[in-house]
Amino acid sequence: MDIIVMPTAAEAELLTARIIADAINAKPFYKLGLATGRTMENVYAELVKMYKAGKVDFSRVISFNLDEYVGLKGKAETNKDSYRYFMNYHLFNHVNIDKRNTHVPNGFAPADELDAAAIAYEEEMEDAGGVDMQLLGIGRSGHIGFNEPMSSFSSRTRVVTLTKTTYEQNSPLFTKPEDMPMRAMTMGVGTCLDAKRLLLLATHKEKANIVAAALEGPVTNMISATALQLHENAVVVLDADAASKLKYKEEYAFQFANDPKWAAYQPAKRKASRAKAKAKK
Numbered sequence: 001m002d003i004i005v006m007p008t009a010a011e012a013e014l015l016t017a018r019i020i021a022d023a024i025n026a027k028p029f030y031k032l033g034l035a036t037g038r039t040m041e042n043v044y045a046e047l048v049k050m051y052k053a054g055k056v057d058f059s060r061v062i063s064f065n066l067d068e069y070v071g072l073k074g075k076a077e078t079n080k081d082s083y084r085y086f087m088n089y090h091l092f093n094h095v096n097i098d099k100r101n102t103h104v105p106n107g108f109a110p111a112d113e114l115d116a117a118a119i120a121y122e123e124e125m126e127d128a129g130g131v132d133m134q135l136l137g138i139g140r141s142g143h144i145g146f147n148e149p150m151s152s153f154s155s156r157t158r159v160v161t162l163t164k165t166t167y168e169q170n171s172p173l174f175t176k177p178e179d180m181p182m183r184a185m186t187m188g189v190g191t192c193l194d195a196k197r198l199l200l201l202a203t204h205k206e207k208a209n210i211v212a213a214a215l216e217g218p219v220t221n222m223i224s225a226t227a228l229q230l231h232e233n234a235v236v237v238l239d240a241d242a243a244s245k246l247k248y249k250e251e252y253a254f255q256f257a258n259d260p261k262w263a264a265y266q267p268a269k270r271k272a273s274r275a276k277a278k279a280k281k
């Protein structure tokens with residue numbers, strides 16, 4: 001696992017957007033797993049800026065979102081609390097992705113069709129050849145997607161019941177907080193682990209404890225994000241606040257600064273001082 005700590009949330013968001021854009025540019029038919037939530041809003045804003053500046057082309061990207069609420073009224077496209085609406089609003093409406101290639105779990109399916117919709121979602125990912133990179137946030141409960149504590153590491157897309165912690169985290173985001181559903185359809189932990197690469201972003205102090213537990217604590221299904229420790233190609237981007245409770249911060253910084261694969265992502269200042277030092281020799 002690579003852990004990258006940036007001084008500010010804005011820098012962490014920009015770096016995350018750059019990793020995504022570079023991956024798409026390297027392989028245009030990219031299968032991109034996406035996440036919603038406050039943490040992602042500026043990542044998508046950065047990607048929109050990059051698209052408008054001609055730096056990234058989404059025309060052949062196929063996307064799969066992690067999750068969607070179950071029990072919202074009306075249509076996914078028009079219900080402002082839905083994750084489909086979030087994605088259209090923050091990203092899809094502003095870039096050249098073909099909306100037919102964007103997938104969000106169908107939490108709006110009729111009650112007796114939800115299980116079939118979850119299975120169909122897994123099949124769609126499989127038919128597309130699997131997800132190349134899955135973007136992840138982390139909830140206060142330690143969830144990735146909506147995989148609350150006690151989710152099996154082999155779980156697949158399914159309907160889950162949310163925890164009180166998640167209700168408290170997300171209900172303030174609702175037009176009417178009491179309208180937040182208690183259930184959601186989410187990719188499983190196992191589904192996430194199948195992605196070829198994982199990219200988790202966490203920012204701000206409120207995530208510091210859960211980030212430390214997820215990255216440096218024992219692997220446990222009480223904290224779904226600890227599953228990242230089992231993945232062979234996981235990247236975690238943090239701001240200094242979210243990283244503040246990590247024990248081995250200095251080691252991660254040292255590795256990031258010296259790993260050739262991250263050379264292009266070094267903060268400009270550091271790059272410049274290295275160039276200066278070289279010039280002096």
Ligand code: F6R
Nearest residue numbers: 035036037038039137138139145
């Ligand atoms: C969203 C998702 C969640 C969020 C997590 C963090 O699609 O799957 O796991 O990433 O709840 O949410 P924020 O960013 O609002 O703190």
